[in-house]
Amino acid sequence: MNRTTRLQQITVTLLSAGLLTLSGWGAAASPVQAAAASVAAPACGTGDHGLLQDLQKAHSGADSIPLSFSDVEFLNTNIGRAAGNGFLIGTSDGGCHFQKIYEGQWSFQQIDFPDNVHGWALAAVKDGQAKYLLRTADGGSTWTRLSNQAVTFERVEFLDSSQGFGYNRASTYYTKDGGESWSLIKTPANTRGAAFTSRSNGWAVVIVPGSGYRVMKTTDGGAAWKQVLKSSTSDPIYGQISANDSQVYALLYGDSGMSQTSYSLYGSSNSGGSWTRVIAQETAGGGPAPGSGAAVAKKGPASGTPGNMVLIGKTTAFLAGYQPAAEEVGVGLTKNNGRTWSNQKAVPGFEGVISFTDHNRGWLAARDLNSSTLYVTKDAGATWTARFSFETAGR
Template identity: 85%
Template sequence: MNRTTRLQQITVTLLTAGLLTLSGWGAAASPVQAAAPAPTPPQGCSTGDHGLLKDLQKAHQGAETQPLAFSDVEFLSSDTGRAAGNGFLIGTSDGGCHFQKIYEGQWSFQQIDFPDNVHGWALAAVKDGQAKYLLRTADGGSTWTRLSNQAVTFERIEFLDSNQGFGYNRASTYYTKDGGESWSLIKTPSNTRGAEFTSRNNGWAVVVVPGSSYRVMKTTNGGAAWKQVLSASTPEANYGQIYAKGSQVYALLYGGVGMSQTSYSLYGSSNSGGSWTRVIAQETAGGGPAPGSGVAVAKKGPASGTPGNMVLIGKSAAFLAGYQPAAEQVGIGLTKNNGQSWKNQQTVPGFEGTISFTDANQGWMAVKDMNSSTLYVTKDAGATWTARFSFETAGR
């Protein structure tokens, strides 16, 4: 199937799923960095939401309702993406010039995952409930089906295609080959506290040696055997996360936490774990030393705060979100050369954020602050951010 035919099919799907732009629906663009000029909207990219914000927020007014807030954002391309939160899912097919409501209902989304523009999965609760359920959609997100009446323990999901996917919590990894209908446990090393699989056979695990160190392990046979590829000493070993794409691998290892400060190290490999660079070693007064030893490329991570999610692009670029609630700052850090250099970018006001990048320059960030929840876009790798869609919560 050539690219033109595929794009035509996607367009048809968007129409049936209610994702295509309605003329005149858009969002105001206001630069966060005052010194930077506002980007010129693309031709036909209007400003103002023309009712979408008003309609959504009207349904969430009153003392017994929670203000609308974004919890996750995911873009498949520079044009097509979605953002979700408590009881809603919105989408765009023109790079954020216009957003349209895709879903509104009982589900409070915590994470969304779309391997293509039609099939998607989500971890969500019913309104303000604590129980978390796995949902599936086959129409781009307009309707959702709960796959089981039982709550799940997953903290994160990731699907490779419309059938294969992984569900993770800190200690365990599960695999499905039927779109989430059934799951099997993948064997990981004892004391695993974070894992990532890029296929059914190839995976990574962060193993805690209590009071001593972290060990990063690798499997190429589906968990039947594991090999240590990295060790980082610390008495504060408790949790880590692996991010992998192709030969790029990053190990995020947490140290101590205290006084609203987080210590951590970020190790990167460009050769599937054959060798490693200590990219970030953030040491804080409240959290203590960063895990591991040796010279690091950077002494602070984005916003000098707690690390958020990470996105790997191509063979050499990687973006890490970071937020510091006490200072009300959210931002990103990045490398475009496999961690040989690192740069922390412009921050925006907020206390929590999550990112989605589609190439080495364009990305989106969903941010919560005290007065609003906002979607930002960047076209210069986070040097500047522009607000594209915002739910105001002040004065409620």
């Protein structure tokens, strides 16, 4: 789901030493502070003004796990966050400077901020296996665990400060009180991926063993479901749905082998009324892609395993992809509802996650053998600039 920008202005103050400090993540700017923020800032550099060294020094012991990015989320071209094992950093000037927002026991796996104040995260305690749902009301400086029980959610998505959805492959849950309580949304039998754009409107990928996939749609909160797409394959596994008001993409997985994944990406620009087979990636290790018929592209980004998708407006979609064997992470995109597809040049890495704020500007957090790096692009991924990097080797 594309995240809607509902921001509260945060204050930017530049100190004479060149350090950027914030009046508090989620704090409103006073007229005096707003005037100070309007002063022309120094040119954007590549230095981190000590933040990188301070964080790495704190995690440099023999028993420490090297720092690594796990998620990145930008609300607009200026304000964004990146999280990993025991830290959350943020920027309010498009990545020219970053500030440490949180450092502690929580190892973040996913973050979700519908605005600049309220946020949720799936996180473990240090390198533990149990995953908990956390909430913040101050932009990420402090976090509260919402239950002593571990959750089965694989991702969470919030519409605002109260309403949100929790997903795993088989089930979808809804909250209207900020995650304090959850109710199960009825989805079709054998659901293996779902997404809701509102409490009423949702999508589900359903497997039919030995036959293939079905994409189903509901407009009444799960009370009734209608089939909108059928795709054949002998061994359906699971799928992913990405949707906003009009764009819908269904990512259907085939088999994997030899670090290769076969999959098909179907796209609709009219809420499921009609579909285009955008990508059909067949691999030697994974076999044929699900479905049949001509596809716009025969390979996805990095010719590898698909990652997360970001939808922008009514026409643009980005898909991350990574191939560990080739040590590549890349992004593919369409700006015309899948009529054409471009796979951009990859960067080094084993896996990655993307966040885009418009049709051209985005961020990529990638991890390779030696480092975990946060990249920025201003040309839809045609070129990437490393903005912030942690060393992960030689520790």
